[in-house]
Amino acid sequence: MRESDFNVGKFFAFLFVLILFLFMLSPLFEEGDGAKIDKNLSDIKNRVSYFHSLKSVKEIERILSDNNDFSKYREITDSAKTVIFGESKDLENGTANLVTSIVLDYRGFDTLGELIVLFISILGLTIILSTLSFAKFEEPSFLQITGVKFVTPFMILVGIYIFLHGHLSPGGGFPAGAIIATATLFSLIGCKFNYRVSNLKFIESNAGFFVILLATLGLYFTGSFFGNYLPTGIVGKLYSSSLILIIYSLVGLKVGAELSVGIKTLYNGEKDDDR
Amino acid sequence: MIGKILLSGVLISFLSMFVRKRYNYFRWILFSIYLLLTLYFLFLWRNSFYYNESYNFLSLYGLNFSLNFKITPLGWLFSFFTIFLTFLISIFSIQKNIGEDSEKLISFFWFYLIVSNIGIFFADDFLTLFIFWELMTFSSFFVISPGWIKSFRAVNYYFVLSTLGAFFMLLGIGFLYGGTKSFSIESGYTYLFTLFSINPLLSVFITITFILGFFTKSALIPFHIWPAQAHAEAPDDFSAFLSGIMIKYGLFGNLLFLVPLFLLIKNYPSTQIITNGIPLFSHILSWVGAITSVIATFLAIESNDMKKLAAWSTVANIGYATTSIFILSSYGIAGGIFQIITHAIFKTAIFLALAAVKYRTHEREMHKLGGLAYKMPVTFLTFLLGIIAAAGIPPMNGYASKWFIYQALLSGHFPFLTIAIFLSSTGAFMYLFRALHSIFLGQLPEKFDDVKEVPFLMQIPMYILMALMLLTGVFPGIILKPINSVLISFNLQPVKVTYNTMFSTLSSVDSLKVFLTFSGSFAFAFILYLIGKPRKHVEPLDNYTAGQDPKEFGLTRELYHFALKFYEPFEHMFDSYRTNTKEFYDSFERKVNEFGNFIKESYSKNIRYSSYIFIFALVLVILYGWLVW
Amino acid sequence: MNYNLPVLLIAIPILFSFLSLILGSFNKILSKIILISVIIFNIISGICIYNSVLKNGNILTVIGNYLPPFGINLISTYTSISFLILLYIVFLVASLIFVSKNDDRADKISSVLLLYLASSTGILLTGDIFNLFVFIEIFSISNIILISIKDKKLSIKGSLKYLIITSIGASLYLFGIGFLYGILGTLNLSEISLNFDNISYFSKVFIFLFFLGSIMAELEVFPFNFWISDSYAGSKNYVNILLSGLSSIVALYIFIRLFLTVFGYPTFISFSYSLPFNVKTLFLTIFGLSVIVNELAALSSKNVKRILGFSSASSLSLILLSLSTGLKNGVMAAMLIAISVIISKPLLFLSSHQIMKGKGEKNLNSFIDGFRRNPLFSILFIIGVFTLVGFPLTPSFWGKFLLFISATEKISYTTLILVIVVFSITIELFYYFRLMHKLFIKDENIKVEKTKNNFVYIFSGILLASIIIFFSVKPYFTQNIVEKTTEDIFDKSGYIKSCLKSGEIDDR
Amino acid sequence: MMIDNRTLYIYSFIIFLIGIYGAITNRNLIKILVSLSIIETALNIFLVSTGYINGSNPPILHSGMKLISPNSINISDPLPHALVLTAIVIGVGTTAIGIGLTIKLYNHYKTLNVNRMGDKDEL
Known part of the structure; x- marks a missing residue:
């Protein structure tokens, strides 16, 4: 009885999905007036990110503030600066990786939220699982022990490299944190490196604290939360866009510690560590 | 002044909360004094009709929120006799609450009932009416069941039906407000009248909402089950109020x-089907009244609980009044109002007598009582006169009102309605006689040997009610003259009446002559009684079991009480025609609960189910937005 | 102008949530102190912002020194800031109750609570659609955590349901954002609302319906709200208060912002939509169904917490119903009902918890003899019921009255609202009176012992009750607030102007 | 290879709907969570593809690269990348919580089948 019930459910689920699919296709194939999502996106000039990638938001703001109409920014296209790798300096932010410039500067507030999502979910994990403790994994084999001992330092090093170069190359704090957490997972499985959750929590909360502190200091120096008050340097150098560098390093530490806490919590519960 | 009376009621009620529990009766004294003062003011206003008062409390959100009162002849008449009867009940209650460890909240909420009583009768617009209507419902809810688990079920019926009625009434008021943009009652019915020719379906719907709203309160079919529950379970003195006043x-x-x-429709008959001179709608309502009275009579015959019996009798009497009112002739309306008032008087008397019986004996089942007439003569006499009035036997006031109803029905050519009313009126003899006999006559059980008459304070309202019943029966003009001014306010011909003579189109009756005839024959019978043989006292067990000790067979004296299963053969006759309305409501309640449980259970079904429903609903919404344009 | 206090309302709780975890590892009491002091800070600065909004109009807060639409911005309007103060009061009550209890996870939970505070503040203030999404996610994750704090099957099932539904909802929301960004090239709410009309036919329908579907789960609307039953019944008292009071505000505000400001078109007295189908009928169907179904579910429930949970879902739907009439009276009614629901629901949860204290089962019969056991909280419960049901002179009375009147405006679909409203009032009356009646029933067999009330409960109960009474006895004050809020909701061009400095929308 | 954005959108829709189908028909809690992850992946593809321009460079400056306005900008839109980064992290957080709750439920019921998790005695 239950089996047939299930099949009917599957059939209807398929029907729903089909209807949803047809519905989702409809805006892609419609003809008529009005703005549509582009089939071949070629022009990003009427997007806000155009000015983000040219690092000329301040310039546009200066122009627009004369007639005080910020909804007309799309009509201005020729006032943006030229950005050259290794030459341009003292721009709004000095990151060569434009995604990083958006993530940590133009839309830094979102990233703060993102950090908090990760923080709160790991915190929640420790709260939810705090009354549980479950079985340990099997004893590691010889191959695991040797491999882990060999590979873990390099992984941590790579992680550190990635978050330090987040403003220059792909990657950044989040991938770096993930790599570091993988290293701790390896060490946990491989050589039973039993780190304490509370220490990691300390690192994590301190890193988060300093991120917010740095962002709040912007209120003092620039009059705006998350404002950049350190020199931005030359695009493409390691010591460019200093605030982004610092924040990304803190994010890397924080995410690494957080994910490690999560792994440890899922590994053997949180309870026995707090004693 | 109306506002001041209402406000002082609220204030005194709060004041009475501070009275300590030991001096409980003092609260009731306060209540009586308040009623007396109100009665005094009402008496002062007896000629100042169409005086109106308006209290503009707040003007918020672009609306003037005000309470409007107007003294109409109808409202004045109703409020006067209700307040008067409540005053009598309150005197009864003073004594009742002296020793007893009774509830603080009964008198507290009763104040609000009186406040809402005045508010309802003097309301000039729907908003005022509705606010006091709801106040009445809520406060009566707490009086009927003042913290007894037993009465919870009964009050549930009452409350559900009342709130349902209020729901329909509010709906109707909303529709009328949409049409007229005001809460005025007069513009409401004139608008509804014009709507009958424009949009008959909607107007019939609105009328039905109002009918449901009022009919639930007055316990007409199919809402007739709550009085038997609520009146029986309420505090005894409050039952008198419920049955005598609140049901009106x-x-x-x-x-x-x-x-x-309906009068508007009757005068402009192009808008509605007219039968026999009155609109079809109104005719149907008359029939509802008649059927209610017949059914309630049969149910009263069946019941063994004395308070339930009286409650069913109330429903039957409301049925007569409804039938008569919806005849829409001036005799019909006059008879209906007259019936309402006389019923209020004699039903208060009956319930007070029952309350007195219960005060002394703490019994409600009739087969456990008997022979109290010698122990409680005043109560007996009150009850006797009350049931004479209720049965419509001449010298009492019930006769006068029923005479009017019959005249109205006959002169309007409604033979079948007349038969129905006559049937239930005859049935009234059956149950009332049974009540009288099984409570007051017959054998006195041993455990009631030391029962005494109720204290004098309780007797006072009974004396007054007896006098009132007799007075209004002999001189019906006392009540009919104010009723005439009500008829004039309806633009109807007033009925022709002097103080002691009632005239109709068919005949006339001089009630003073009737009274003299009856008292003469009564005196004759009494003389015969005195000169006859002295009676012999026989124990019931001697009578029934020929002196054997029934305890051997597990039989008790109560089983031999002749009131037990008194009308059993009669009940068997109607067994196959019985439809149990209570069962219907219970099953309805079960259905609603099942539906609610279904919803509730589907809420906590498993996790996959919830996301399934989510997607399903999303697809539905999308189908609406995508395909329906 | 750049006024930076609003951003501190978000930043300070976040900062201290980290700090609470650090300090809480030394002593749990420190984190409790931090929690309370942060809320008090937020209340005080909220009142400061309220005053300056009254003086200067909408306040734009720029983040990262980039003006909108290039950066993220916060906009404090009258509506959002007054909702915020209401929210803080409810939050204060909940956290006081949390603080009064012993919990060995106190540091972590207080950190979660602080983030909850920050995220709900962020939802109410932000002017960016993606930022709104991020805050909604934080909000729902903290909801999930708070629901599952009580280690019971019921609560965990409820929170897992909530998680699955909200993550499907979040995916719908992100699809909507993707479409909006792909078409308009911006994420700023004001700019989207300025240009929403230019979007083509099917895309508009797509975006609208996906956003609608995504926030339905938060709105506790019937076919989407299968999480509420278990969540309310299975969670702790302060979580109930947060769920009923705070979630309602947040959901309501999201609805107002997205569906009235961004997608709607206000004229002088009503909102209209430039969509091909009749949006109002859709809303009416969904919300009306939700009101009826939730009321019926509450009617047949036996568990008091579940009754209150269903009832709060249905009153939220009633608020949304009156909002979606789009009439000025309807919006005012929604605000009035919202005020009373948001304050009285926590009061009901609080007092019912105290009345049932010491009884094993939390069903209807545990209310019997409540008045003799706990007179104070019985009275508070009755005040709460009267406020919720719409006793004359309470805000919800005026709200229901206005809704009633606006529903009769013309005989069309709005008359259906009339039926729904009256029906819901009737059923609500019935089950609340049943509860109230149980309070006064005397059970002669059991000897009554008076319950000892914690000081915190007394304080917060009396605080909430006095707020209700204040709103009831000062009707002109309430009217002033409500009218300003309604004006603010209708003032779409004002919202856009405060963000983009100039925003001409063609007033139809 | 030239792929226009519409094709990418349709691919992402298909993956999304596979996820939806899995989430509503599966009985195993872990599988439901996996389906949710699939939905998130679909979203990420969709969001990235809204910023994708045919034949353009990734939005990272490297040595010798210039960004000149107005017409010769030849990078894809970096903003959706940033959004995707946020969405990924949020997905991770949600999944972590979901796994925690699943462990808890498994501990209570000793099964992962959601059909066996409904007990009416708790109503």
């Missing part, structure tokens, strides 16, 4: 809104 609010609503509407 629905009828007042009919007179306030539906009767003017």
